[in-house]
Amino acid sequence: MAENDPRANDPRSEESKSKDLISRGDHTPTPFGKAVFFLARAADPFLQYSILAHGLGTGLLHRVGIRTLPAGLPAHTGISLIDGLELSPYRLVLLGMAVGSAVKQNIWVTLLSGEPMATHNSLAVGAFNTVFNSLSTYAFLIRATSASMESDFPQPALLVGGALYVTGILTELVAEIQRKRFKADPKNKGKIYTGGLWQFARHINYGGYTLWRAGYALVGGGWGLGALVGAFFFWDFSQRAVPVLSEYCEKRYSNDWKKFTEQTKYRLIPGVY
Structure with a gap:
């Protein structure tokens, strides 16, 4: 691989890279x-x-x-x-x-x-x-x-789903803004961000996405669809996205990542996983 090939900054296995839509590093x-x-x-x-x-x-x-x-x-x-x-x-x-x-x-x-x-x-x-x-x-x-088969408005599915949606999408957005601000500071080059919302879960942005997706589905199709969609994204992130990103972080940040995993036990959703 050529020295100026940007893929050289990604130390993961080719199998992990093939499962990730983002070119890390x-x-x-x-x-x-x-x-x-x-x-x-x-x-x-x-x-x-x-x-x-x-x-x-x-x-x-x-x-x-x-x-x-x-x-x-x-x-x-x-x-x-x-x-x-x-x-x-x-x-x-x-x-x-x-x-x-x-x-x-x-x-x-x-x-x-x-x-x-x-x-x-x-x-x-x-x-x-x-x-x-x-x-x-x-x-x-x-x-x-x-989910809208009752005469009253708003229905329980709308209230619960709406709360999940707002919580999830704001969690995802705020976490990504916090990380961006940290990475934009030249003094933090090569460092891993462990502050803000990230201190509650190592992949808090993925957890936020899972929540708002479940909430969106709950508002449209009720409790069954909300649970199904939430379970799908929880499974996808826990079995695919989190492992391949964790491999990247482990190889790039080494001891700093190990320390982060010891301090922050949860991967996706605080108190859940």
């Missing part, structure tokens, strides 16, 4: 790839709105006998931009979650992430997030799976 600029990611995530709220407001794709569901919810009465907030969407309060919450996830991830890709992002990875990650957002949206629209 590589800071090669990839403006086009990041622009693709930005646009893919920015387009998602428009897709979710088309599903929620106009029933995009529900015609296919009706053809196979799947019943969907009626549109419901539009919300009246007194804010023309919001009221002009003509969505019911519950649907507004789901759309807000799509917008929030897109904004959070685009803040990350433009301001917080220093690693390169290849175009194919940008498309894959963008599509992955859109699929899970759409899963929650369609689960809400389908009568058999919707």
